[in-house]
Amino acid sequence: MDTDGYLNRAKHSTMDAERNCMKKSERSGAFDHIFATTVKEQIGKAGYGDWRTISAPDAVSLGYGFPYPESLPEDDLIEATETVLTDEDEQVLQYGGGSYTEQLETFLADRAHSRGIDCGTSNVLVTNGGTRAIDTICRAFLEPGDSMFVEGPTFMGAISVFRNHGVELTSIGVDADGLDIDALAETLRLREQQGRDSPKLLYTIPTFQNPTGVSLSMDRRKRLLELAEEYDFVIIEDDAYGDLRYTEHDLPPLKALDDTGRVVHIGTFSKTIAPGVRTGWIIATEEILAVLRKLSAGGTNTFTRSLVAHYCTSGKLAANIDAIRRAYGERKDRMQQSLETHMPPTAEWTEPTGGFFVWVTLPAQIDTEEMLVDAAENGVTYLPGSMFFPEDTGNNSLRLSFSYVSPDEIDRGIAALGQTVREWT
Numbered sequence: 001m002d003t004d005g006y007l008n009r010a011k012h013s014t015m016d017a018e019r020n021c022m023k024k025s026e027r028s029g030a031f032d033h034i035f036a037t038t039v040k041e042q043i044g045k046a047g048y049g050d051w052r053t054i055s056a057p058d059a060v061s062l063g064y065g066f067p068y069p070e071s072l073p074e075d076d077l078i079e080a081t082e083t084v085l086t087d088e089d090e091q092v093l094q095y096g097g098g099s100y101t102e103q104l105e106t107f108l109a110d111r112a113h114s115r116g117i118d119c120g121t122s123n124v125l126v127t128n129g130g131t132r133a134i135d136t137i138c139r140a141f142l143e144p145g146d147s148m149f150v151e152g153p154t155f156m157g158a159i160s161v162f163r164n165h166g167v168e169l170t171s172i173g174v175d176a177d178g179l180d181i182d183a184l185a186e187t188l189r190l191r192e193q194q195g196r197d198s199p200k201l202l203y204t205i206p207t208f209q210n211p212t213g214v215s216l217s218m219d220r221r222k223r224l225l226e227l228a229e230e231y232d233f234v235i236i237e238d239d240a241y242g243d244l245r246y247t248e249h250d251l252p253p254l255k256a257l258d259d260t261g262r263v264v265h266i267g268t269f270s271k272t273i274a275p276g277v278r279t280g281w282i283i284a285t286e287e288i289l290a291v292l293r294k295l296s297a298g299g300t301n302t303f304t305r306s307l308v309a310h311y312c313t314s315g316k317l318a319a320n321i322d323a324i325r326r327a328y329g330e331r332k333d334r335m336q337q338s339l340e341t342h343m344p345p346t347a348e349w350t351e352p353t354g355g356f357f358v359w360v361t362l363p364a365q366i367d368t369e370e371m372l373v374d375a376a377e378n379g380v381t382y383l384p385g386s387m388f389f390p391e392d393t394g395n396n397s398l399r400l401s402f403s404y405v406s407p408d409e410i411d412r413g414i415a416a417l418g419q420t421v422r423e424w425t
């Protein structure tokens with residue numbers, strides 16, 4: 001046996017001894033010594049989905065980034081189920097699925113093409129949602145200890161996925177024009193000067209960002225691509241809200257401006273059809289996709305994918321997007337008006353033109369995590385800003401979502417928030 005073999009055996013016999021020392025009753029729920037190191041580091045910390053636990057039954061929830069209930073297309077999905085089962089019999093329920101399964105890639109490739117992305121079906125990988133897409137990309141590029149950059153604040157679900165990969169996260173600030181490119185350039189330059197590696201990945205939500213609602217300006221989009229080339233990193237472009245635009249002004253996805261293949265673009269139907277279909281996609285070069293396909297063992301849920309394909313190709317997606325854009329636009333306007341009416345002058349907030357969210361910044365001494373208890377008593381809940389940063393910061397900010405509740409509930413919720421902030425100021 002070689003040295004490594006002896007070392008491994010010695011390591012395992014120590015672990016066996018540790019396990020045997022435990023009484024059987026102690027073992028259940030106490031497997032920390034067996035979990036992977038990256039998992040051990042996360043035990044006891046907030047993880048994916050923990051934000052859902054912040055609720056107060058009688059309060060207006062401005063915390064949930066969920067679609068409003070009436071937007072979920074139940075009847076159309078019943079019709080899609082009947083159609084695909086009738087058209088394809090058992091084939092649609094088999095491992096490989098039937099012809100509808102393949103149609104989704106074609107639909108997505110055509111749609112991406114119409115938004116300026118140079119894309120065929122060989123550039124599209126369907127995934128079980130956007131979060132799974134992020135995880136698959138991480139598995140292709142990251143090892144524990146690697147560094148990556150995110151926006152600060154950013155989508156907390158993504159932070160949790162990155163942490164599971166044991167990487168060192170650095171956040172770069174965001175302002176009204178999206179990711180602060182000057183700050184990014186300066187951070188990259190300083191790291192280089194200190195002899196540190198560039199990040200392998202930069203994760204960005206350039207259009208209608210979660211949680212701020214802001215979009216990256218055209219000039220910054222171009223500069224971001226130049227920096228990725230100069231410092232040799234890959235960009236994950238999360239376009240979860242790209243279709244939910246409430247003005248005429250449209251910006252191209254980063255992927256449409258990418259001539260080097262450095263942008264890996266992801267999307268999801270969670271916001272435009274329903275979170276429950278949990279279907280998303282990745283658009284990337286054939287070389288990157290070849291790696292990602294190998295990592296997506298088990299594939300996707302081909303039955304759901306067939307329903308989604310029928311829904312999309314029969315024109316229902318486009319009609320639904322038109323309808324929800326109007327409804328969300330109305331909710332967004334109502335929230336902005338309500339903030340103007342009820343918030344004290346010391347509060348600031350973003351003015352998004354799409355997506356689901358508004359980001360509020362309060363005076364520095366207010367801790368929004370502590371304030372949440374009083375807010376809930378006054379009749380509103382939100383998500384504290386600190387959840388959206390990988391570092392320990394953001395305590396005086398909070399995220400409001402206008403997607404889930406009705407315009408009248410938005411008014412009530414913002415009135416309760418205004419009252420709470422005044423009490424705390």
Ligand SMILES: Cc1ncc(COP(=O)(O)O)c(C=O)c1O
Pocket residue numbers: 065128129130131132155157205210238240268269270275278279280
């Ligand atoms: C920016 C962003 N990406 C991805 C997701 C999740 O996508 P999915 O539901 O498909 O996992 C969300 C949902 O909140 C999001 O805000």
